[in-house]
Amino acid sequence: MSATELFAPPTENWVPLSPRYIPLRRLDALLGWGLMAVLAVVPSFIFLDRTIALVVLAVFLVLTGWRVIRQGAIVRAWGYAERETDLYIKSGIFMRRLTVVPYGRMQAVEVTAGPLERAFKVASVKLVTASAQSDARIPGLEPQAAAELRDRLTERGENQAAGL
Template structure:
């Protein structure tokens, strides 16, 4: 028995390796803000043991940054006959199947750093809020082609309802 859910004859499409840069920069910015915020009480009160809080925050931030490449490699999607299957996660894996006929909106977002690297984020909205899926780190052309393909599939599936 394996500890990973693998589907036979499934070709997983991965996100761009450039997405690692976007995720690392985001983690660094978040880590710096958290360390600065947790340093304020120690700085204002001069209580030495309070410096353990920003130190722990810095260690957690560094550990988070160390796992970014592996976490990005775990993100993937595949187009199946009736749905799109999306997966992500290391310890807590998430698999979401989004039926084409249930897609109401397929949206492309580009943040400033992702845009500079030629990356996009594809977001699907369905009637059920819990099944909203975001595929980050797609190359711009891949995101646009996938969006067009999904809209085409969604329209053909809804017409058959």
């Protein structure tokens, strides 16, 4: 079995995240890495040689640009697939992750959207399971798609629990 088959079985109908999630992730990367750049560069200009400070600034600009550009690929690596008895969630480029959540183990399904998510018109679905280690989330969904997924997962979870 190849790594691709291990982390994203090709037989599944994978649903991608919303393209609206990419600009939000890029903004988040820009703000996070920009803040780190300021915290590293300002002291460099104060306490170190100007040449060293400019090198530190250049390194942070390159890293920030790279992180901002990579967000599209990171978002495209996410996906979920609804199966008969469980939900698959895949993510990651370098560190791939495949989470399998059996519907019968779900205790709650939450849809959340913070202020920035609402501004970019996306929401996240969080699955709370019987095991604290297997809680899973699917970020960056269209709000309507998130609500519909919540309803389907809740229904399937109730059906699976009833069959136990």
